[in-house]
Each structure stands twice: as structure tokens, then as C-alpha cells.
Amino acid sequence: MSKYLDSIPSFVETIKSMKETIITNIVLIGQTPAPTFKEKRRSKVFMERLAESQVDECTTDGYRNPLGIIHGASEKKPPIFVVAHLDTPFQIDMVNYRVGVNTIKGPGILDNSLGVGILLSMPEILRKLELRFESDIVLAGVIQSVGKGNLRGIRHLIKTWPTPIRGAVCVEGVELGRLNYYTEGMTRCEIKCDITASNGMGDYHKPNPILILNDVINQILKLRLPQRPRTRIVFGQIRGGISYGKTPQDATLGFEIRSDSDRMVKSVFNDIKDITDGIGHEHDVALKITTIANANAARLNFNHPLVKSAGAVMKTLGLKPVSDASESELSIFLSNKIPAVTLGITRGKNQFHLNSSMKINPMFKGIAQVVGVLMAIDSGICDE
Amino acid sequence: MNDNWLKSNTFHYSKFKDLNLLVAAKEQKNLSISLCLPTLNEERTIAKEILIMKSELMVRYPILDEIVVVDSGSEDDTIEIAQAYGADVYLADDIFPQLEKYKGKGENLWKALYVTKGDIIVYLDADIKNIHHRFVYALIGPLLLSDKIKFSKAFYDRPIATGKNKIRPTGGGRVTELVTRPLFSLFFPELTQIIQPLSGEYAGYRSIFEMIPFPIGYGIETSMILDICKKWGLDVIAQVDLDRRIHRNQDTKSLGKMSFAIIKTFLNRIEKQGLIDLNKNIFNEMIQYNLVKNEYQPDIFRIQAIERPPIIEIPEYREKFNIPDQILELKGPSPIDRHPIDRQI
Numbered sequence: 001m002s003k004y005l006d007s008i009p010s011f012v013e014t015i016k017s018m019k020e021t022i023i024t025n026i027v028l029i030g031q032t033p034a035p036t037f038k039e040k041r042r043s044k045v046f047m048e049r050l051a052e053s054q055v056d057e058c059t060t061d062g063y064r065n066p067l068g069i070i071h072g073a074s075e076k077k078p079p080i081f082v083v084a085h086l087d088t089p090f091q092i093d094m095v096n097y098r099v100g101v102n103t104i105k106g107p108g109i110l111d112n113s114l115g116v117g118i119l120l121s122m123p124e125i126l127r128k129l130e131l132r133f134e135s136d137i138v139l140a141g142v143i144q145s146v147g148k149g150n151l152r153g154i155r156h157l158i159k160t161w162p163t164p165i166r167g168a169v170c171v172e173g174v175e176l177g178r179l180n181y182y183t184e185g186m187t188r189c190e191i192k193c194d195i196t197a198s199n200g201m202g203d204y205h206k207p208n209p210i211l212i213l214n215d216v217i218n219q220i221l222k223l224r225l226p227q228r229p230r231t232r233i234v235f236g237q238i239r240g241g242i243s244y245g246k247t248p249q250d251a252t253l254g255f256e257i258r259s260d261s262d263r264m265v266k267s268v269f270n271d272i273k274d275i276t277d278g279i280g281h282e283h284d285v286a287l288k289i290t291t292i293a294n295a296n297a298a299r300l301n302f303n304h305p306l307v308k309s310a311g312a313v314m315k316t317l318g319l320k321p322v323s324d325a326s327e328s329e330l331s332i333f334l335s336n337k338i339p340a341v342t343l344g345i346t347r348g349k350n351q352f353h354l355n356s357s358m359k360i361n362p363m364f365k366g367i368a369q370v371v372g373v374l375m376a377i378d379s380g381i382c383d384e
Numbered sequence: 385m386n387d388n389w390l391k392s393n394t395f396h397y398s399k400f401k402d403l404n405l406l407v408a409a410k411e412q413k414n415l416s417i418s419l420c421l422p423t424l425n426e427e428r429t430i431a432k433e434i435l436i437m438k439s440e441l442m443v444r445y446p447i448l449d450e451i452v453v454v455d456s457g458s459e460d461d462t463i464e465i466a467q468a469y470g471a472d473v474y475l476a477d478d479i480f481p482q483l484e485k486y487k488g489k490g491e492n493l494w495k496a497l498y499v500t501k502g503d504i505i506v507y508l509d510a511d512i513k514n515i516h517h518r519f520v521y522a523l524i525g526p527l528l529l530s531d532k533i534k535f536s537k538a539f540y541d542r543p544i545a546t547g548k549n550k551i552r553p554t555g556g557g558r559v560t561e562l563v564t565r566p567l568f569s570l571f572f573p574e575l576t577q578i579i580q581p582l583s584g585e586y587a588g589y590r591s592i593f594e595m596i597p598f599p600i601g602y603g604i605e606t607s608m609i610l611d612i613c614k615k616w617g618l619d620v621i622a623q624v625d626l627d628r629r630i631h632r633n634q635d636t637k638s639l640g641k642m643s644f645a646i647i648k649t650f651l652n653r654i655e656k657q658g659l660i661d662l663n664k665n666i667f668n669e670m671i672q673y674n675l676v677k678n679e680y681q682p683d684i685f686r687i688q689a690i691e692r693p694p695i696i697e698i699p700e701y702r703e704k705f706n707i708p709d710q711i712l713e714l715k716g717p718s719p720i721d722r723h724p725i726d727r728q729i
Contacts, residue, residue: 020469024439027432031514052444094630096513099431100461101468 004375005316011368012317014129018121022367023099023360025049025120030106030113031095036087036149040064043086046120046141053123055139063156068139070123072132072378079136080377081168081340082122082370083154083329084115085145090354105357110173110348114358116141118171118345118367125367133378135166142329150188150293154329158336167306167377168340169370170329173358174351176366177319180326180342181307182299183334185262187269188292191216191276193240194250195285207283209251210240216253216287219275223268231259231268254292258325262297295327298334305381306339306373313372317365339382343370390577393526393533393622397518400525400624403445409528416449418502419520422492424456426510427465433508433515434469440517447521452500453510454479454492462510474499480700486690489584490604494692497593498701504528505593509584513630523587526622534620535588535612539580540629557582563643564606567650571659572610574618581609582646585626592616594696601687602642603649610653637672641685644670648689 015022028049034042043066050058050068057069066086069079088108097106097113106113119139126137142153158165172178193209217235225231233255240251257272259265273289280287300307311321326342333340345366348358400406410417419437423430434451441447453466453473466473477485479495493507504527506520519538526533560582568575575581582605596611598604612621634642654660670685695701702709 020435020439020443024436027436028516094513096630097432098428099435099465100427101431101465 004372004379005312008313008316008368008372008375011129011371012364015125015367015371016364018125018128019360019364021124022117022121022363023104026104026109026113026117027097027099029116029120030097030109033090033093033095034087035091036089036144036147039086039143042116043141043143046086046116049120050123050139053120055123061157062160063143063153065143065153065157066141067157068119068123070126070133070137070139072135072137074134077135077378078164078166079138080133080166080374081138081140081333081338082119082171082374083140083142083168084112084119084171085153085329086112086116086141086143087145087149088112089146089352092354102360103357104360105355107354107356109358110351110356111146112171112173114173114345114363115171118370121367122370125371129371131371131375133374135378137374145328148292151295151329151332154332158332158338165333165338167382168329168333168338169373169377170326170333170340170342171370172328172342172344174346174348175322175344176346176362177314177322178326178342178344179307179310179314179321179323180330181302181304181310181323181334181340182325183295183297183327183331184258184260184325185265185297186293186295186327186331187257187265188294189255189257189269189272189289190292191253191255191272191287191289192250193252193280193285193287195247196249206247207285208247209285210248212279212283212285212287213238213240213251213253215279215283216275219279220255220272223271225268226264229259229261229264231257231261231264233257233268260297260325265294265297295331296335298331300334300339300341304339305384306341306377309376309381310341310343310369310373313369313376316372317369319365319369339377341373343373345370387577389574389618389621393619394579394625395522395526395622396625397522397525397627400522400529401518403441403447403521406447406521406525406528407445410447413528415503415528416501417447417504417506417524418496418500419448419451419506419508420493420496420500421451421453421466421471421508421510422456422489422496423453423458423462423466423510424487425458425460425462427458427460427462428511429513429515430462430510431465431469433510433512434466434471436515436517437520438470441520447524448506449502450500452496454496454499456487456489456492472499480698486600488600488604489602490598491600491692493604494598494600494695497590497695498698498704503590504587505590506587507585514628519585519626519629520587522624522626523585526624527587527589530622532619533622534592534616535608536586536622536624537578537580537609538583538585538626538629539578539623540583540626559639559643559646563646564650567647571654572613575609575613577618578609578621578623580623581605585629588612592620594701595694597694598692599645599649600690600692602645603689606646607649607653607691610650614657637683640672641670641687644685645687645689648687652689 032042032045046066055068056071144152193212235255237254241248257268276289330342346363350356451471453471523536526536672683673680
């Protein structure tokens with residue numbers, strides 16, 4: 001293992017010397033808006049930038065995920081994937097990043113312009129580091145990932161990829177030091193209460209959708225959730241109404257059911273569906289639960305060679321690995337029995353807000369760790 | 385009006401997308417190219433402009449030989465940021481310190497001629513939010529690929545940033561449409577073919593820039609077009625469609641001041657050319673009114689029509705670029721094809 005580990009700390013300075021190229025890629029891709037389901041412009045820029053960096057192959061799959069392929073030395077070794085989701089949750093038509101001496105600020109910079117920018121820089125980084133891999137390296141900017149995208153892009157990519165996949169690294173903006181190797185089972189739901197179809201009497205007699213959702217929340221909170229397998233419900237979004245003094249026409253509650261067990265997710269979902277149906281019936285309103293997205297629980301063991309090697313790479317760079325469950329592309333790789341980890345690139349704040357910001361200097365270590373993990377996978381640790 | 389120019393000298397940036405072709409032309413012509421960014425409090429955008437141009441047009445393709453920032457005295461972090469990303473930064477006041485000091489974009493551009501080394505100079509405003517390297521290579525393209533064109537100017541869609549993360553698709557170029565275009569139509573109809581005469585992005589041969597005067601303020605773009613056309617004709621000018629440029633929105637009062645400077649520069653030029661005869665001196669003050677506590681109070685802004693002479697008339701400049709003093713005695717059209725090396729004769 002130490003054969004490649006020894007060289008990794010020296011990568012940091014070399015990668016740092018490519019600062020202009022890396023930041024340029026982050027800014028050019030990040031300033032191209034890409035709300036989920038509207039990633040076309042960003043996909044085009046992704047392809048242009050990869051072609052500019054003279055990647056060996058530049059293409060899209062049948063679902064229009066843009067891909068770049070760096071050819072490996074061996075035709076027999078399966079490819080290694082490096083993926084970052086291309087889409088952002090922001091529905092905005094202008095993204096303007098502000099670059100300072102040690103920060104870049106702007107919407108989506110951490111989620112996931114930075115990750116995509118690193119993918120785009122990878123051909124030149126590997127060239128500069130004079131690294132040649134046995135496996136092909138597939139750089140995939142996957143579309144329709146976040147929110148209602150429900151990881152469609154990565155699902156399609158993995159499902160239709162014609163060969164086995166040797167291993168994968170999922171790249172996220174923050175936090176440097178994260179080492180995700182397991183995912184929770186998750187169902188993302190929306191409960192919508194709509195009274196537009198109810199009787200024509202004045203507002204005074206109409207049921208209030210917000211109060212109905214309040215009933216739903218109270219009933220959900222009464223559910224007994226097990227400690228093992230660990231299960232929780234996260235209420236993340238509530239919206240409804242147009243004015244302080246008017247009964248709203250509709251209201252929506254967004255939440256996720258998460259558990260280490262897919263079966264438990266399903267069971268809790270059924271309980272919540274019963275609650276929803278019951279309250280809808282009692283109040284005589286349209287109260288409907290919809291599944292927006294889901295992911296399966298899957299994991300590598302802590303002693304899996306990929307997890308151990310990734311941890312060793314991080315320690316070589318002076319980073320302390322921190323593990324937690326992750327969602328996103330990782331779950332698709334793991335549930336398809338493909339060894340994979342998710343790594344964070346730098347430090348930053350306000351990840352999911354319009355004013356998010358990243359630090360530039362820690363990024364070089366973050367990139368070096370990705371290269372180190374690719375070297376580990378290429379050395380054959382996932383082949384058994 | 386002859387409108388052939390619009391057809392023959394208007395390009396889309398995509399025509400110059402093959403950067404290898406530009407590199408080859410640059411090498412074949414043995415030219416050097418400087419990018420100049422005039423700044424005043426541009427900390428929000430300056431780093432992006434430097435980084436992207438350095439990465440794409442210096443590291444990846446050796447098109448630019450230097451990036452120079454000439455600053456008017458920024459009070460924010462513009463200078464620190466520009467230095468951190470490797471630009472050569474000069475304070476305008478430190479260039480030709482023996483001359484009287486003025487503030488203005490034109491002043492910075494004029495002084496940049498002294499501190500830059502290139503045979504071609506690209507001037508780029510430093511407030512472009514959607515900066516891309518096409519803003520530079522597309523302006524250089526016509527200069528390198530044509531032997532006739534000596535000056536190129538940008539035009540684009542001009543969505544305006546109206547609020548946080550919102551843009552309005554049209555509405556830019558108000559001063560162009562309300563001031564410059566009517567004036568051009570009245571006196572120089574051929575120049576109306578220039579779609580955005582006030583665009584802040586242009587490139588040209590040093591041998592052109594050094595022979596024309598530079599107004600220190602907003603009049604620079606107007607005077608540059610008028611002077612180049614008068615000396616060398618419209619055919620040495622090209623215009624390039626750069627697609628889209630998102631910039632800061634300016635309020636009507638600021639645009640009023642800009643218009644004042646442009647009209648003044650224009651009147652000055654056409655009077656010199658004998659096209660009009662002003663019977664009295666025109667004033668130097670733009671007067672606008674503010675409503676303060678139910679009273680209208682004048683807001684007076686002094687805009688002097690100061691111009692720097694052609695920089696070739698400055699002895700230090702001629703000395704630095706080995707230009708013989710006799711060049712000033714040459715009559716007739718200026719020798720724009722003169723290569724720097726010829727100057728030593």
C-alpha cells in the first residue's frame with residue numbers, strides 16, 4: 001500500500017501550481033445555471049471544457065449524462081468512475097461567483113460546482129502529475145440528481161454501463177475529511193393538502209390546509225421509531241398560504257424517512273400513508289402523499305480495502321477521516337455492489353444557500369486525496 | 385451610406401474559436417500581445433478576469449504575453465487580489481509622475497500604453513460578471529487573421545443585472561441608442577454600422593493607439609472611433625459579436641454624466657473637423673437636481689474635456705520603445721503597419 005501513499009503529499013504543491021486552471025473550471029461550470037431537469041447548458045460547457053483539456057474521449061450516455069474518459073494502459077481492467085452531480089437546487093437565471101484571495105462565493109459553489117470543476121480539471125492534473133492508470137478513468141457529470149431528480153442520471157448510467165466497474169469516487173464540495181462508505185435507506189415524500197375542490201362556502205367554513213398538516217405532523221410525531229435499526233423522520237420543508245389573514249388554498253409538507261433498513265423505511269412510509277388517508281377522510285379534504293425520491297441502504301464494511309485505503313490516503317495528507325451516512329450517487333454504486341466512497345474537497349459554509357462560500361487553499365489537499373484514492377483502486381484493492 | 389462594412393467587417397466570436405490557429409498566426413507575425421484591465425474598486429470581478437485569461441490564454445494557449453492592471457486608486461481589495469493572481473499591477477498616478485494627475489478610464493488606458501510591452505493591446509473592462517476568454521481571443525482574432533484590420537471592437541447582448549440573481553434580457557446600451565447613435569447618424573452615418581460604439585472591450589495595434597489622443601474619461605470610446613476612422617478609415621476596424629455580457633446596471637443619473645462627457649468629446653471632435661462652428665465656449669458642468677426635503681437642490685458634476693495627447697509625443701515613451709524623434713515630423717497617414725523593430729531606423 002505504501003508504494004503510492006508515499007508520493008501523495010508531494011502532489012499537493014503540484015496541484016496548487018495549477019490553481020488558475022482549476023478555479024477557471026470551477027467558475028466557468030458554476031456560472032452556467034443548471035437547475036435539476038434543465039442541465040443542458042451546463043452539460044454543454046462540461047463537454048467543451050473536457051474537450052479543451054484533451055481528454056481521450058468525450059461523449060454522453062443515452063440519458064445525456066456528459067462523460068469524459070481518460071484511457072488506461074490496460075484494456076482488460078474495468079473502469080474507475082469519478083462522479084459529481086451536475087444539477088443544483090437553485091432556480092436562478094444568473095450565477096455570479098466572486099473570487100477572492102482565498103475564497104470563492106456564490107450559489108451552488110459547494111453543491112456542486114466545486115466537485116464538477118475538479119472533474120473537469122482531472123485530465124490536466126493527472127497529466128501534470130505524470131500519472132497513468134491501468135483502468136480507464138470515467139469522469140461523469142451526472143444530471144437529474146438532487147431533489148425531484150431522484151438520482152435518475154446516475155441510476156441510468158450504472159444500469160446501462162456495458163462493463164463491470166472497478167470502483168468509484170463521488171466528489172462533493174464539502175467537508176474536507178469526510179469519508180462516506182455507507183448510505184441510509186431513504187424515502188423523500190410530500191404531503192399536499194388541497195381545498196380548492198371543497199364546497200363553495202366562504203373561507204370561514206373551509207378547513208385550513210395548514211392546520212390539517214399540523215394534525216398530520218402531530219400524528220407522525222406519535223409514531224414509535226426504533227433505535228435499531230436506526231430510523232428517523234426529518235421534516236425539511238413546509239409551505240402554503242399567501243397572506244396573514246386568508247385561509248390558504250393548499251399547503252405542502254416535505255420530509256424524508258431515513259433508516260439503516262429499507263424495510264423499516266417502507267414500514268414507516270405505510271404508517272404515514274395511513275395517517276394521511278385517515279386525516280383526509282375525517283376532514284373531507286384532498287390530502288395526498290407522494291414519493292419524490294428514494295434510495296436504498298447499502299454499505300461497505302469499515303474493514304473494506306477501499307475504506308481502509310481511503311482512510312490511509314487521508315491520514316497521509318494530515319486529514320482525520322470523519323464518517324457518516326451519505327445520500328446521493330454513493331447509494332447507487334453501493335446498491336449495485338460497486339465499491340465506492342464519497343469524499344469532500346474543501347472547507348466552506350452555507351452549503352445549501354445562495355451565499356455559500358468555499359476556501360481555496362484546503363482544496364489542493366482535497367484533490368490530492370481523490371487522486372490517491374484513484375491510485376489505490378487502480379492498484380487492485382477492490383478487485384477481489 | 386455604404387453599408388458594406390457591416391457585412392464584411394462584422395464577425396461572430398465562434399469564427400476565432402480555433403485557438404491553435406491564433407497561436408500560429410501570432411508566431412508567424414512575431415507579435416506580442418498585452419491585456420490591460422483598467423480598474424477602480426473592482427474586487428468583485430477582477431480575480432475571475434485575471435484567472436480565466438491566464439489559464440486559457442497564457443497557460444493553455446500562449447496568446448497573451450502579459451496581463452496588466454492599471455488602477456485609479458481603488459479603496460477595496462482590487463490591487464491585493466490582482467497581485468495575488470499574478471497580474472502586473474500599476475497605480476495610474478505612478479506612471480509618468482511628472483505629469484498632472486487625472487482620474488478616469490481613458491487616463492488608465494493611455495498610461496497602460498507606456499507600461500505594457502505588446503504590439504497588440506487588448507482593453508477589457510474589469511466589471512464583467514460572465515467573463516469568458518472569448519472576450520479576449522475574439523477581439524484578437526481579426527487582428528491576427530487579417531492584414532487589413534488594426535482595431536477590433538466588441539458588441540453583444542446586454543442583459544442587465546437587475547437584482548439578486550435576476551437579469552433582464554434587454555435594455556443595455558441606453559447611452560448608445562439615446563446619445564451616440566443619433567450623433568453618428570447626424571454627422572457620420574457610416575459609423576452607425578458599429579453596433580455598440582461604447583463597448584468597453586476593444587483591441588488594436590499599438591501603432592494605432594500611440595498615434596491618437598485619449599480623453600481621460602468616458603469620451604474615450606467615442607473619440608477612439610472618430611480618430612481611427614479619420615486617420616485610417618473604417619476598413620481598419622472590425623466588430624465582433626461576443627454573445628452575451630452581463631454587467632452592473634447604472635442609474636440614470638450616472639448615465640447622464642456619461643452622456644455629458646460623450647457629447648462634449650463629440651462636439652470637440654466635429655468642431656476640429658470643421659463640421660460645426662460653436663460661437664461660444666461650452667460649459668464643463670453637468671447639472672442634475674435632487675429633491676431634498678421638498679426642495680430641489682442642484683448636484684453639479686464637473687467634467688473637463690481633458691485629453692492626453694498621442695502618447696508618441698511623450699519623450700519617455702519614444703525612448704522606451706526606441707522610436708526616433710523624427711517620427712513626429714512625418715506627414716500624411718500614420719504608418720500603422722510599422723513593426724516595432726522598424727522604429728529603430
